[in-house]
Amino acid sequence: MSHGWDESAAAWIADMGEAGDFGRACVLDARMLARIRGRGFRRALDVGCGEGRFCRMVQDHGVGTVGIDPTDALLRQARARDPAGVYLPGRAEALPFADGAFDLVVSYLTLIDIPDIRAAIPEMARVLAPGGTLLIANLTSFCTAGAWTGDPDGVRRFRIDDYLEERAEWAAWHGIRVHNWHRPLSLTMTLLLGQGLALRHFDEPAPQGGDPAKVARYRRVPWFVVMEWEKPAG
Numbered sequence: 001m002s003h004g005w006d007e008s009a010a011a012w013i014a015d016m017g018e019a020g021d022f023g024r025a026c027v028l029d030a031r032m033l034a035r036i037r038g039r040g041f042r043r044a045l046d047v048g049c050g051e052g053r054f055c056r057m058v059q060d061h062g063v064g065t066v067g068i069d070p071t072d073a074l075l076r077q078a079r080a081r082d083p084a085g086v087y088l089p090g091r092a093e094a095l096p097f098a099d100g101a102f103d104l105v106v107s108y109l110t111l112i113d114i115p116d117i118r119a120a121i122p123e124m125a126r127v128l129a130p131g132g133t134l135l136i137a138n139l140t141s142f143c144t145a146g147a148w149t150g151d152p153d154g155v156r157r158f159r160i161d162d163y164l165e166e167r168a169e170w171a172a173w174h175g176i177r178v179h180n181w182h183r184p185l186s187l188t189m190t191l192l193l194g195q196g197l198a199l200r201h202f203d204e205p206a207p208q209g210g211d212p213a214k215v216a217r218y219r220r221v222p223w224f225v226v227m228e229w230e231k232p233a234g
Helices: 005-016 022-034 053-059 072-081 117-126 185-194 212-220
Strands: 043-047 064-069 086-089 102-108 128-139 146-150 156-160 167-173 176-182 198-203 224-230
Touching: 005 072, 005 176, 022 053, 022 102, 022 128, 022 212, 022 224, 043 053, 053 064, 053 102, 064 072, 072 086, 117 128, 117 185, 185 224
Parallel strands: 043 064, 043 102, 064 086, 102 128
Antiparallel strands: 128 224, 146 156, 167 176, 198 224
């Protein structure tokens, strides 16, 4: 079954550029890097690294990175932009690494793309070293359960429905068409807690700068969540 990434890779690469889209450049990048900078991480795994943009940003802070992704065209672009980097084919549900291989594992807007998070989250925890950090950015479950609609009064409002129903739906923008998975937040939290991970940071970040119209829209809906989980050291 195609999830759209092979067909959408070229459009994705063009849309991201080096600066990233609004959500990354104006909402998430600074928050994610703030959880990494100065922490002494040595080796990071970026699960669903795409074209390697965040790997390159993490390397700028002195952390060695490995990127993994199932989409060949995105991996080729990552290697072209970072010839010295390590970018490997693979899926989050079966990570080809030893237990405890990384002191930092990153999932940057990839949980929404992963068909089987019941397998993927245990895999991320498995390859994380004791005392290590799993850093996650994802669309909120409120966001993935809803859509903007035009009401009869002319006001656009965000409507949420079927929140508890886990499902994949097609999302399309700028020539990109991919499956996005909606899952209630309780499912994701239960899976992470089930691995014995401890929640150390939780945020629903607001935009910092950028197009005022987009800032206003992103402030109306809880769009993103950033979470940091720690694997017990014992």
